[in-house]
Amino acid sequence: MKCALVTGGSRGIGRAICIKLAALGYYVLVNYKSNQEEADNTLSQIKQAGSSGELLQFDVADKIQIQEVLGGWISAHEEKHIEILINNAGIRDDSLMAWMAEEQWDNVLKTNLDSFFYVTRLVLSSMLERKYGRIINVVSLSGLKGLAGQTNYSAAKAGVIGATKALAQEVGRQGITVNALAPGFIKTDMTAELDEKELKAMIPVKRFGLPEEVAHAAAFLASPEAAYITGQVLSINGGLYS
Numbered sequence: 001m002k003c004a005l006v007t008g009g010s011r012g013i014g015r016a017i018c019i020k021l022a023a024l025g026y027y028v029l030v031n032y033k034s035n036q037e038e039a040d041n042t043l044s045q046i047k048q049a050g051s052s053g054e055l056l057q058f059d060v061a062d063k064i065q066i067q068e069v070l071g072g073w074i075s076a077h078e079e080k081h082i083e084i085l086i087n088n089a090g091i092r093d094d095s096l097m098a099w100m101a102e103e104q105w106d107n108v109l110k111t112n113l114d115s116f117f118y119v120t121r122l123v124l125s126s127m128l129e130r131k132y133g134r135i136i137n138v139v140s141l142s143g144l145k146g147l148a149g150q151t152n153y154s155a156a157k158a159g160v161i162g163a164t165k166a167l168a169q170e171v172g173r174q175g176i177t178v179n180a181l182a183p184g185f186i187k188t189d190m191t192a193e194l195d196e197k198e199l200k201a202m203i204p205v206k207r208f209g210l211p212e213e214v215a216h217a218a219a220f221l222a223s224p225e226a227a228y229i230t231g232q233v234l235s236i237n238g239g240l241y242s
């Protein structure tokens with residue numbers, strides 16, 4: 001059975017990607033950290049899209065939980081192969097560098113960057129065996145441009161961009177592509193407190209993006225036909241930065 005794993009699939013961009021992949025016929029593993037109600041909501045939308053899936057609760061910032069829950073699932077389901085991995089779970093915790101607490105740095109780096117290593121490493125071995133895989137990392141405009149107040153988040157996302165390019169070179173000959181999506185301002189809980197009316201003035205398309213617009217790009221990169229695109233960072237930002 002063809003499976004896709006979406007980290008942070010309970011809300012926002014991750015949920016839209018889950019629903020899109022379900023519509024393409026994938027069995028979707030929906031990872032989330034704590035919001036059971038929203039995760040259940042994603043699962044019912046996966047079913048409405050004509051597919052099925054299951055919830056996989058673990059904290060992507062915790063390598064022991066990743067090993068126990070995701071590693072446990074992989075060993076218990078040898079008939080199910082994760083052929084699409086979307087590393088999407090992320091947080092931001094903004095502060096100017098001068099006032100940034102160690103905890104803010106550590107949490108943001110662990111959740112956004114370390115998670116890439118610990119989750120991908122587990123899923124990669126079966127992709128290598130089967131000589132097929134699509135790995136898509138959700139990064140950010142901040143990781144390309146750098147944003148004041150986000151040294152932690154910008155560093156983490158830039159780190160994932162570097163890892164995307166390096167891993168793409170390692171696994172290209174085994175039929176695995178590794179790409180990144182770099183959203184600008186997308187309407188989700190993460191941007192709920194931002195003033196769209198004020199910020200849209202600087203966006204050429206004059207609005208925030210929708211999670212479904214990021215999901216559309218994810219589905220394109222996840223398709224078998226995108227086999228010759230790897231090591232790329234695709235910006236989805238309404239023309240804000242390129």
Ligand code: NAP
Nearest residue numbers: 008010011012013033034035059060089090140186188190
């Ligand atoms: P969101 O609406 O805040 O949703 C975050 C999702 O990640 C939720 O499903 C949440 O699970 C999950 N999550 C958070 N920490 C986790 C952890 N430690 N372990 C497992 N799951 C965790 O965020 P979003 O806007 O959709 O963002 C998704 C990705 O896009 C992030 O990587 C973010 O950095 C990136 N991004 C977003 C924007 C934007 O404008 N929204 C722009 C650029 C990049 P729970 O529901 O259990 O909390």
